[in-house]
Amino acid sequence: MKLLLTLSRTTSVILLGDPFSGLDPMVRESIVQGLLCYLVFSNQIIMISTHELDEIEEFVGEAILIQDGRNTDQINVETLREEQGLTMLQWLEQNAVKGDE
Numbered sequence: 001m002k003l004l005l006t007l008s009r010t011t012s013v014i015l016l017g018d019p020f021s022g023l024d025p026m027v028r029e030s031i032v033q034g035l036l037c038y039l040v041f042s043n044q045i046i047m048i049s050t051h052e053l054d055e056i057e058e059f060v061g062e063a064i065l066i067q068d069g070r071n072t073d074q075i076n077v078e079t080l081r082e083e084q085g086l087t088m089l090q091w092l093e094q095n096a097v098k099g100d101e
Contacts, residue, residue, distance in 0.1 A: 014039075014046045020055050028055065053088045063088050065095055072097070 020028045036059060039046060048056055057077065065073040073095045080086050086094075 012044055014044060015049075016046065017049045018051070019048065020050070020052055032056075032059070053092070057088050060088070063091065065092060067097060 020031065023031065032055075035046075048060075050056060060077045063075055063077050063080070064071055075091060077088060080088070080091055084091075
């Protein structure tokens with residue numbers, strides 16, 4: 001319901017926090033497809049905060065790594081796959097500063 005309320009607004013930026021968490025895989029796929037059909041990519045940006053990278057990787061254009069409230073890295077996902085041969089998770093593992101480092 002919250003997702004529907006968010007999408008019912010005309011806005012240039014849509015922020016979603018773990019929008020697919022706890023959803024059945026069939027329902028999740030339906031929501032993703034509906035979301036992709038609904039958005040006007042020339043006029044809207046969708047920002048998704050999630051731990052489910054494999055769920056969103058196929059339709060993400062840019063990935064931004066935020067740690068401690070700061071943007072620490074950013075990459076074009078298509079370039080990441082084609083030129084570096086990495087998934088978003090592999091990129092994250094390489095670039096995230098761990099604990100006490």
